[in-house]
Amino acid sequence: MSKNTETPAAGGAVAGDLKLVNVTKRFGDFAAVKDLTLTIPQGSFFALLGASGCGKTTTLRMVSGLEEPTAGRVLLGDHDVTRLRPYKRPVNTVFQNYALFPHLTIAENIAFGLKRRGVKDVKKPVQDMLDLIELSHIGARKPNQLSGGQQQRVALGRALINRPQVLLLDEPLGALDLKLRRQMQIELKRIQTEVGLTFVHVTHDQEEAMTMADTIAVMNLGRIEQLGSPTDLYENPRTTFVANFLGQSNLWPGKASGTVGEHLRVRLEDGTGVLIPSARNNASGDEVIVGVRPEKMSIHASADEVPDGRNMLTGGVVTDTSFVGVSTQYVVKVAVCDELGVFVQNDGARIFRPGSDVVVSWDPSQGFGLDGKQDIDAGAEADLEAGS
Amino acid sequence: MSAPALADEAAEALADGTTVAELRADKRVRRRRATLPYVLLAPGIIWLVVFFIVPMWSIVSTSVETGDMDTGFVLSWRWANFGDVWSQWHQQIIRSLEYSLMCTVFCLILALPLAYFIAFKAGRWKNLLMALVVAPFFTSYLIRTLAWKTILADDGWVVHAMNTLHITPLLSGMGWTYSDNSVLQTPFSVVCGMVYNFLPFTVLPIYTAMEKIDPRLHEAGQDLYASAWATFRKVTFPLALPGIVGGTLLTFIPAVGDYTNAVMLGGPKTKVIGTVIEQQMIGTGGNIPYGAALSVLLMVGTLVITLAYIKRAGTEEIV
């Protein structure tokens, strides 16, 4: 993007990261966002992930200026914008419901922001934007003559044409069917890389967040539960909420009972001892919740087949088998857990029918430890609701 | 439908398992559907004929009659009646149009912010406020108008306040009142009464149109660098335009014929065309064809202005 293009950076140059410092938003007695501190580096694709009602939209609205924080500050670079009117901020939003202007054509909708900022010749930038979102042929139509996916692209184009410092996307893909959604995800990511703007993308589709974002923040009840790269969040969840919300996890409560080299020994409720890497243990005390992702586990007919050095849960019975093509997903009942998930890649090995007696195992390096003093099911129901 | 077409259809229908009997039943339903609109329209059409076409014909034919009260009037197609009434009362016609125009403009100036506030900012007080807007309708038109005589009385606090603020000399300077310490019996007092009486007619359609606007569009406007005022001009106003056109017409059209305000709050210098028509038709004037001719003239004038206005406002769908 050369500096002399027809779309000057909105609201003058205040380059830099987007920072939220101790931001709280209360509606009456209810705190929708609680003491949130967050830094989003310039040019990154940042995803805000969380269950419905956890405060994602409220957070975005405070960045765009449509909502004023009860306490705390919002900074763009060194510029405090906490009390700045929304129309003075170099921030644009793609709204959850698009909010296209029904009385204006697609081209006029897209030109709206430029015109308000006094740009004289909007024809070329609007045409370029229409080309980018591949709607040149219907620029003269009104929004109600467009399909959902097309409207979504107009909403994106209308915000993007302003080249804002930060683009806020509030579940822009929520209304689309799966195929179009995947297509738009790729498109969004391409555009973001191309224009190099900071994208803050709200979603409760975890897969979407993982495939698109550089950094993910998992929000829960107005707080950020954990923040990190997609792999980091997935491999090293620090709370049961994150472990359950982001993908699936098998979690069992236990008690630490000493260390073995680099590993911590944890005794599960039925007395079985398992090892987890000490480095991946987040528990502060003795009570540890052991977690393993289903795809990290293997399933065997008997303990004899389990290679040495692996953690093992014996006495399991398969209660459900679903063949999903690339893998087979088992639900296994073991002593410590009624519904243990095991995903086995479809490498031609035998498939266990429900009712089979089995043993499950995993490599000690694949387990993680969580603090035992939390709700072991946190985030699990939320995920079901959001994933549907 | 032609026979081969029906045969085709039958073949097609039979192909996907429909029986001939079903097809016949289907046709009957369709025939019934074709006559249904006319049945539904009938009451409206009868209404239109009895209460619009007939009176219309009656007034137009009366306007070209000649005669007098004692011998009666006969239809003589005397079109010169129109020339007569124009030369005699054009001043009152123009005055009526002026007053109603002013009334409409002031109503609009008051109604836009009022409707905007109630639609977007009043929250749960919305319905109560709208009830208050129409509340004056619960008292009689005459009593309400009469009340303004008290409100604008020379020794009332309104006029006192206007004196203190030097508004009265300003008004008389503009020719809206005739003296520096009184406002009754002037165009000003008449238009005041009209604005008061017609305001709900302006507010209601504008409110209804604004109420339908998604408030999130305002947020989108603000997000896209439009200040509150720019958002109003570029988003709210165009979307409320059908309501604005409707509201101003609902105000302007009846205001042209209104003479209650002119009679009760005005004086000899504020005589409007409604008063003249009343005098000719049922009062002391005694020339019914002249009254009818004035009515026709007024109607045509209003229609022309209305059509020109709608054309400019670009919302043909409301005609």
Ligand SMILES: Nc1ncnc2c1ncn2[C@@H]1O[C@H](COP(=O)(O)OP(=O)(O)OP(=O)(O)O)[C@@H](O)[C@H]1O
């Ligand atoms: N204007 C408001 N007045 C009162 N409560 C509000 C208001 N706006 C939001 N809330 C509450 O704040 C909480 C967070 O709302 P928010 O819209 O930020 O959720 P979200 O994370 O965007 O959810 P979703 O995924 O469903 O869009 C919710 O419990 C909601 O009911």
Ligand SMILES: [Mg+2]
């Ligand atoms: Mg939301």
